Amino acid sequence: MATEIVIPMLGITVEKGKIIEWLKNEGDPVEKGESIFVVEADKVTTEVESPASGILAKILLPEGVEVPLLTVVGVITRPGEEVPAKYLKAAAAVATTTPSGPEFAVSRPPPPAPTPVARTAEDVIRIVPAARKLAREKGLDLRTLTGTGPEGVILFKDVQTTAATVAEPSPKVSTLARRQAAKEGVFLAALQGSGVRGRVMRADVERAIRQEKAPRLGKVIPMDTMRQVIARRMSESAFNAPHIYFFTEIAMDPLLTFRQEILADFEVRYGRHLSINDFLIKAVALNILDFPILNATIRDKEILIPSDINIGLAVALPEGLIVPAIALADKAGLAEIAYQRTDLVKRAQSGKLTMAEIERGTFTISSLAQYDITQFTAIINPPQSGILTVGKTREELYLLNGNVASRKVATFGLAVDHRIIDGVVAAEFLQHLKLKLEKPTFTFLHL
Amino acid sequence: MREITYAEALNEALRICLTEDERVVLLGEDIGRYGGIFQVTKGLQEVFGPERVVDTPISEAGFVGAGVGAALTGMRPVVEIMFIDFTTVCMDMIVNQMAKMHYMFGGKGRVPMVLRINIGAGRGAAAQHSQSFHSFFMHMPGLYVAIPATPYDAKGLLIEAINNDNPVVFVEHKRLYVTKGHVPEESYRIPFGQAEVRREGKDVTVVATHAMVIAALEAAAEAAVAGIDVEVVDPRTLTPLDKEAILRSVKKTGRLLIADEDNKTCGVAAEISAIVAEEAVYYLKAPVLRNCSPDTPVPFSPPLEKAYLFGKDRLLESIRRLMAYA
Numbered sequence: 087m088a089t090e091i092v093i094p095m096l097g098i099t100v101e102k103g104k105i106i107e108w109l110k111n112e113g114d115p116v117e118k119g120e121s122i123f124v125v126e127a128d129k130v131t132t133e134v135e136s137p138a139s140g141i142l143a144k145i146l147l148p149e150g151v152e153v154p155l156l157t158v159v160g161v162i163t164r165p166g167e168e169v170p171a172k173y174l175k176a177a178a179a180v181a182t183t184t185p186s187g188p189e190f191a192v193s194r195p196p197p198p199a200p201t202p203v204a205r206t207a208e209d210v211i212r213i214v215p216a217a218r219k220l221a222r223e224k225g226l227d228l229r230t231l232t233g234t235g236p237e238g239v240i241l242f243k244d245v246q247t248t249a250a251t252v253a254e255p256s257p258k259v260s261t262l263a264r265r266q267a268a269k270e271g272v273f274l275a276a277l278q279g280s281g282v283r284g285r286v287m288r289a290d291v292e293r294a295i296r297q298e299k300a301p302r303l304g305k306v307i308p309m310d311t312m313r314q315v316i317a318r319r320m321s322e323s324a325f326n327a328p329h330i331y332f333f334t335e336i337a338m339d340p341l342l343t344f345r346q347e348i349l350a351d352f353e354v355r356y357g358r359h360l361s362i363n364d365f366l367i368k369a370v371a372l373n374i375l376d377f378p379i380l381n382a383t384i385r386d387k388e389i390l391i392p393s394d395i396n397i398g399l400a401v402a403l404p405e406g407l408i409v410p411a412i413a414l415a416d417k418a419g420l421a422e423i424a425y426q427r428t429d430l431v432k433r434a435q436s437g438k439l440t441m442a443e444i445e446r447g448t449f450t451i452s453s454l455a456q457y458d459i460t461q462f463t464a465i466i467n468p469p470q471s472g473i474l475t476v477g478k479t480r481e482e483l484y485l486l487n488g489n490v491a492s493r494k495v496a497t498f499g500l501a502v503d504h505r506i507i508d509g510v511v512a513a514e515f516l517q518h519l520k521l522k523l524e525k526p527t528f529t530f531l532h533l
Numbered sequence: 534m535r536e537i538t539y540a541e542a543l544n545e546a547l548r549i550c551l552t553e554d555e556r557v558v559l560l561g562e563d564i565g566r567y568g569g570i571f572q573v574t575k576g577l578q579e580v581f582g583p584e585r586v587v588d589t590p591i592s593e594a595g596f597v598g599a600g601v602g603a604a605l606t607g608m609r610p611v612v613e614i615m616f617i618d619f620t621t622v623c624m625d626m627i628v629n630q631m632a633k634m635h636y637m638f639g640g641k642g643r644v645p646m647v648l649r650i651n652i653g654a655g656r657g658a659a660a661q662h663s664q665s666f667h668s669f670f671m672h673m674p675g676l677y678v679a680i681p682a683t684p685y686d687a688k689g690l691l692i693e694a695i696n697n698d699n700p701v702v703f704v705e706h707k708r709l710y711v712t713k714g715h716v717p718e719e720s721y722r723i724p725f726g727q728a729e730v731r732r733e734g735k736d737v738t739v740v741a742t743h744a745m746v747i748a749a750l751e752a753a754a755e756a757a758v759a760g761i762d763v764e765v766v767d768p769r770t771l772t773p774l775d776k777e778a779i780l781r782s783v784k785k786t787g788r789l790l791i792a793d794e795d796n797k798t799c800g801v802a803a804e805i806s807a808i809v810a811e812e813a814v815y816y817l818k819a820p821v822l823r824n825c826s827p828d829t830p831v832p833f834s835p836p837l838e839k840a841y842l843f844g845k846d847r848l849l850e851s852i853r854r855l856m857a858y859a
Contacts, residue, residue, distance in 0.1 A: 214819055
């Protein structure tokens with residue numbers, strides 16, 4: 087019997103996805119559990135595994151077309167089995183009409199546990215170890231190799247053959263650069279390499295891609311999936327959740343001094359470098375314990391307050407903003423928070439976050455403290471109900487017992503969803519946060 | 534050069550050691566008047582007397598323990614156990630005494646003792662007299678393990694074992710006792726930890742032990758007709774294991790088959806596979822294959838025992854599978 091391949095459920099807030107790459111061609115044998123395509127949804131790519139073993143008889147959804155989740159995108163048959171006629175018709179329809187037609191959206195429970203794996207290019211390539219090593223030495227992209235061994239495994243001699251036919255690449259290109267260039271369609275020969283002896287590195291390819299995507303007068307830039315997701319979610323939030331804004335000035339000297347005092351010892355003991363953000367994350371999480379409503383989400387006529395407090399931290403990337411969340415920030419110690427933050431930011435920059443890490447956020451912090459920005463407002467990251475903004479720390483004069491003194495101060499802003507959070511609650515939340523940050527020794531006492 | 538059997542080569546080694554060194558004594562069941570179940574000690578009691586070639590009662594724990602004690606007092610006992618299967622009744626003596634004394638006494642006591650045992654199915658001797666679990670002793674720290682495959686090695690390794698100051702488990706093979714080969718008349722020693730490349734080749738490495746060495750050479754000859762160049766490596770001792778020789782060969786061929794008659798799970802072949810995976814994985818052009826005994830008791834039923842056994846044909850099959858990756 088033919089088995090349908092669908093785009094799996096990818097997360098609670100995800101509705102649509104598009105296949106950015108089929109890893110198999112029509113007519114290829116596939117094994118159950120083997121990755122067959124890469125789907126992109128809400129900024130994250132996921133490899134999807136085959137639900138059955140057999141032949142990938144029909145691809146119904148081409149690459150690059152966005153469709154609702156659970157849309158049937160392909161059919162697997164047993165060897166020798168005909169492709170049922172209804173799928174052939176469907177394929178023709180996809181090719182000619184809008185791909186999200188209701189006849190393709192199958193309503194049924196999600197397929198059995200499609201384990202979404204973070205996409206790593208080499209996972210799915212079957213190649214004997216010696217051939218892998220040779221390919222690396224020769225700078226060959228494994229994806230370009232054809233295997234002639236049992237079950238299509240790439241053999242040592244396959245790499246040798248390819249290496250012999252591919253003339254010494256000119257210009258010299260690193261493996262990562264070659265892979266990135268192949269993915270994005272960058273013409274390597276046109277690039278100036280910055281590596282040793284003019285070797286083209288991944289950074290060079292990425293620079294070329296950025297330049298290609300950089301806004302220029304008189305240019306039309308198609309929105310990529312990430313930009314489209316950002317656009318949709320931002321307008322959803324802005325138009326559905328009535329925002330109200332609050333600002334307060336927080337004296338930063340105590341926290342800066344406190345951090346300075348523990349920084350060196352902390353690094354020796356825990357091997358982590360503490361940033362001001364780590365204290366902010368922790369203080370916000372502790373503050374949410376006092377004001378659980380700031381952790382809430384609206385679901386129909388209910389206010390849902392999750393028991394976990396996961397604090398999202400906005401990370402700016404060339405392609406747009408992404409908000410991975412520090413898990414259980416109320417329970418995690420500073421060392422754990424610093425570890426999670428470093429790890430998440432690093433992986434955000436290399437595009438290796440998982441869906442869960444982005445979706446689990448219950449409140450967001452957005453900081454522009456590194457810019458000369460005194461204060462700013464932000465749009466709430468749906469389905470959350472609050473977002474904290476952090477402006478630069480500045481020095482100002484103030485009156486202390488009638489004398490002029492100087493202090494460091496930053497303006498914090500809070501935007502909340504007024505549907506469920508009243509102004510007084512928001513004001514108290516921000517005021518308590520101020521107290522926590524201005525009395526760091528007490529706030530972080532039990533850490 | 535003259536040809537003698539594996540059993541005769543062992544007999545000659547014992548005879549030489551008994552003659553050269555009065556500390557050498559033999560202990561075992563029916564080794565004296567009867568000459569041993571496989572005739573390895575044939576005629577020795579007549580020459581050296583019942584004081585040095587001792588027929589023991591049927592009590593392995595007793596006479597292996599006596600061997601350990603004798604070794605500790607400075608003797609060089611060579612103890613025969615009829616079948617490897619019976620080592621289980623004296624495992625405490627082997628594992629906790631023979632293998633450990635040297636360590637427990639901080640090197641002040643030593644156990645220069647040889648425990649002769651044999652493996653191999655195929656003689657209709659059923660599940661309790663046919664086993665090949667020599668990897669037990671390879672697994673156990675404190676013991677040397679010798680595994681001669683030819684009459685020449687049988688003699689040279691046994692003389693080395695008796696002269697070695699460490700406890701040695703000397704694993705013979707039932708089917709090999711009657712095989713013949715060139716053996717010099719004089720005394721010679723084969724150092725432990727030196728594998729022998731029995732045949733050089735560039736396509737596939739077969740690491741083979743005991744009777745599998747012979748099977749591997751037969752398979753290699755047949756493979757050569759098909760243009761496949763097989764290298765056969767015989768480790769000769771499992772402890773110490775000549776890792777270098779194995780790795781050198783695998784690095785050359787990139788394809789490895791291990792043929793050993795222990796059970797597949799946790800056996801000698803498993804250990805060698807793991808070593809290669811750890812230290813030479815990037816040289817592998819194909820999966821590592823193992824030809825081992827099935828993980829079942831050795832059947833008594835002759836057709837079933839025949840199915841249990843493997844040899845040249847099974848090895849050839851594996852060699853061809855490896856060459857699918859050529």
